[in-house]
Amino acid sequence: MQSIKSLLAVPFAKIVRKSVLKWANNPIETQEKVFQSLIKDAAKTQFGIDHNFSNIITYEDFEKQVPIRDYEALKPYVERVVAGEEDILWKGKPIYFAKTSGTTSGAKYIPITKESMPTHVEAARNAILMYIAEKGNSKFVDGKMIFLQGSPVLKEQNGIQLGRLSGIVAHYVPKYLQKNRMPSWKTNCIDDWETKVEAVVDETLPEDMTIISGIPSWVQMYFEKIQERTGQKVGDVFKNFNLFIFGGVNYEPYRAKFENLIGRKVDSIELYPASEGFFAFQDKQNEKGMLLQLNSGIFYEFIKADEFFNENPKRLTIKDVEVGINYVIIISTNAGLWAYNIGDTIQFTSVSPYRVIVSGRIKHFISAFGEHVIGKEVEQALQEAILGSNIQVSEFTVAPQINPESGLPYHEWFIEFENAPEDFSALAEKIDQSLQQQNSYYFDLIKGKILQPLKIKTIQKNGFQDYMKSIGKLGGQNKLPRLSNDRKIAETLYALKLTK
DSSP, rough: OOOOOHHHHHHHHHHHHHHHHHHTTTTTHHHHHHHHHHHHHHTHHHHHHHTGGGOSSSHHHHEEEOBBBBBBHHHHHHHHHHHTTTTSSSSSSEEEHHHHHHHETTEEEEEOTTTTTHHHHHHHEEEEEEEEHHHHHOOGGEEEEOOOOOOOOOOOTTTEEEEOHHHGGGOOHHHHHHTEEEEEEHHHOOOOOOEEEEEEHHHHTTSSSEEEEEOHHHHHHHHHHHHHSSSOOOOHHHHTTOEEEEEESSSSHHHHHHHHHHHOOOOOEEEETTTTEEEEEOOOTTTEEEETTSSSSEEEEEEEETTTSSOOOOOOOOGGOOBTOOEEEEEEEEEEEEEEEEEEEEEEEEEETTTEEEETTTEEEEETTOOOEEHHHHHHHHHHHHHHSSOOOEEEEEEOOOOOSSSSSSEEEEEEEEOOSSOOOHHHHHHHHHHHHOHHHHHHHHHHTTTOOOEEEEEETHHHHHHHHHOOOSSSTTOOOOSSSSSSSHHHHTTTTTTT
């Protein structure tokens, strides 16, 4: 028998879908309203005064006055906010700092304001409600839901709460979900990831789990522990588990492995959250890409990725973008980030409505020889190569081998297999062919005998977990880069003797 909560969820979901479609179907007007509101609200901040916001009328004015910045360039302002000053990047003080571990900047302090915080919560809620509206089924809201996330324990600095984004969001779970939500607060507060996963398994095994959510690499660890303990597929342990919600990385490289661990297919919803804002969520099961959140206090700009490092790259707004082009995403937000480069690259899968996929990181690429290979290309190449086979991949990363002991340079693929191929050279050839088809630069370098085809190096079971642990980044919001333009990860893998 359905509860009142699940019965009310369907009509509520339809109301929410109607409001989402209203702005999704008026994208340019919606973004213009967001832009004007941001400029008006920040005009009297220090940043607004420094950049002449009071005289900004049009986007073209903004483009002239506000250069694109990354965290390092914005840091002088952020440091003043961290020190407790008011009205610097946004009105008043932030209510939180999401602390992230930057690769070049050390710790980053990303402000979250009373205006921006609700958009994080609302977008996550709307993702589930859009799914309910599409499916007309809400029975799963009566079951238990797990959100694998960072510790909700927060510190305070100059009157501002400080923690991981996923830990901050844990404080905003709606009351009507509190009884269904797992793990317990006590378990969520465990810092050590391996200890935490064991405790999560202890708590969830006896329960009727219907929704499981988290970054795929964390959830994989959880599923493997369930299987170790019970000797059963996850879908047999949790018979009503039918919805997997994930974000942070592309799910496709994990899909075959997950379906094997679960024992059957389940619906999934992809999210695109970040400390800097909640940018997109999957709004339809059979459409590729996630609906870009145009009404969430975020104004978007885009720069073609292959022009990004030019001296004056052309900045585009939503009305100028095209399907299938790799763009660096630039944001201005009601948390006080202005023309801010978050480091991600995206591609549009649709412009009516605007849907995106995350294609990689502008810093995570391989172009040691001018090939400009990006994350989406290596993921797609691997996916195509194992399609229709029984090969299963747990995790992988790619690095350039510039100075091999003999022969031409090549791309070295480090792959941890759940189910390894019988013929590694055949798999390598398939991956390489797909990469050549996707990337004309790579094709030319292979044909021109500048590069030899890629080589695969296998990683021992749980080797990537051991690597992440060795650099202090197991669990949390940490993800293994799909590729890098240097040998740092590769050399650490060899040094730790994680290769077979």
